[in-house]
Amino acid sequence: MSTPPAPTATPPPGPPATTRRHRWFGTRDPRTAVRLAIWVMLPAAVVQACFALFGDQGTVADVGSWLTVGALVLVSLGLARTDPHRWDALGLLALVPLGGAVVLSTLNWVTRDTSAAAQVFAVLPTLWAASQLRPVGAWAVAAFSGVTNAVLVLHLEVLEKAVPDAVFVAATLALATGLLAHAGDKQEHLVRRLREQATVDPLTGLVTRHVLDAALAGSVGGSAGHGTALVLVDVDEFKAVNDQHGHPVGDDALRHLGRVLRDAVRDGDAVVGRLGGDELAVLLTACPPEVAERRAHDLVAAVRAQPLPLADGTLLRLTVSVGVAQSPTHAGDVRTLYTAADRALYEAKRGGRDRAVAATGPLSAG
Template identity: 75%
Template sequence: MNTHPTATAPDGLPRPARRRQRWFGARDPRSAARLAIWVMVSAAGVQVAFALFGTQSLIADVGSWLAAALLLVVSGLLARTDPRSPDEHGLLALLPLGGAVVLFGLNWLTSDTSAAAQVFAVLPTLWAASQLRPVGAWCTAAFSACSNTALVLHLEAWERAIPDAAFVAATLAMATALLTAAGNRHERLVHRLREQATVDPLTGLVTRHVLDAALAGAVGGGQRHGTALVLVDVDLFKTINDRHGHPVGDDALRHLGEVLRQAVRGTDAVVSRMGGDELAVLLTGCPPDVAERRAQEMVAAVRAHPLPLAGGDCLPLTVSVGVAQSPTHAGDVRTLYTAADAALYRAKEAGRDRAVSAG
């Protein structure tokens, strides 16, 4: 019996599901689902119009009604389902493939290789190229091109079928290439914007937004030994800026961030810049006595690592630190901040260059 747990990716998904999503998933499942519903309802309306007003055979009429019903049923199911769930398994990629199969079947039944029919068959590829990741988009384009080639070769003379098939295949390839490239550029831009929102550009530390999210999860997640919040304030930071200039002040903040990162273990700590000259450290799985000791170690580490200056001198740095622990000093994030801030104020009042614990 296999007792090994399923390997998971960093986002919590099993690795096979994460791989399927990366290859065949949608860039934005909700947006992809909304657009798919709109396209399928519109296509169903077109099929109904063909059945009611078109001059086609009985078999084609039946096919149009069945296709319209299928499109409406799938649209209804998709509207009632959270698209993120099927997207985790790459199932949204089946929508354009299914659409291509339906269109291929209708065109085969009606022996329709007109320009209108072939242009209509491009819709699944356009949806896939604009909504899916590249692998899924190119699979849809390849299937549409192959099915259209089989159709025209079966129904038309070779001298006409080959140019038609080549033209449609080239159109599908160019549309897929352009839309997937645009999607990739958009994702890179979004990734950079998210990085700017989560990483402080000066120190490279995470922003308060990230710290707050981690703190809320730690305090509300029932950590076995509790969670500690350490607030760190640079002593006499305004004096550093006035005497040495703001560039040195910026260097001091970067240096301090690196010292704090070295002083804590990255696996159970989050170091953040709160704003200005104030930093914070989140310590998970940390009882009160350990939190106090770690805070004292941070103060000592800063004192032991002065800031090297351009002329070869070193600028001594000290910090005042306030530490509070949940659930000992606070039961929620807001009161934890309040307790740590009060402890930080007492550290400054007591002469700076020290750590003070709440309570």
């Protein structure tokens, strides 16, 4: 009879990256991107309103300024009141800097403003895109901004002045995009490494206590069918291994045991983790009490049968003591399941080590 896969812990939330559109035009962090966009657009709306109120502009420019103010405020409110992850999954947040570039280019065209201040202001959408979008989207916004600025200055300025202005702005946009996109890639790589370290024990390659507990809580909380078993594994005389052979050999022993335990269980219905120190654990799903006890004995035998080869060619014999408890037979929640398995482990050690002991009878919570 097939068994359902073991539950796994939910990893820290990360970018959805489910479609090509999102991989190209999605943001690195939707909430941060939206927050920064609002902080850019609202001050820009205030500045534009000041131009409309106090600047010496024509009627068309005033109308355009007030329309821009209204658009910036409405977009800011819309972003603040909706789920950024939904828009980001579709790649639509990339429209924010593209829309900003279109609006600024249009205003500069209407006002015939090619001053340095106007061109620098037009760089803001590109800076936002370079810091928040994934590389393809960031470079697309930079290219669009560079082209629209070049068209503007070539149309409104004499050629001798327009070409240097267009080249300078394009080079600035490319440099800013390259630097910010590279910094964003390095930061994402660092975040991925930190997430891996939070879920995988660096010494043994097994999952950490946090992941094991989350998987156990999900399994015990929704126990169905044959139930869930927790097997606690403790290395016998581990201090003596460190004292006689050194801590590097002790580390090798833990890595070796991790491999032995992984090989001894089936990936589909087991989670193997390191609780800390020399204590490991195996979570078995869809596992009745008698099967859990038999598999605990199998783990002890597997470790006994596979000594650790040392650098000098000798074999270091390792043994483990194992305690196993099953839910709902011995416990109805995670805490009492740990307690029942720990008591069984203590009995295995007290009984002479190199053995497995199963919990007996139900254990009440508390």
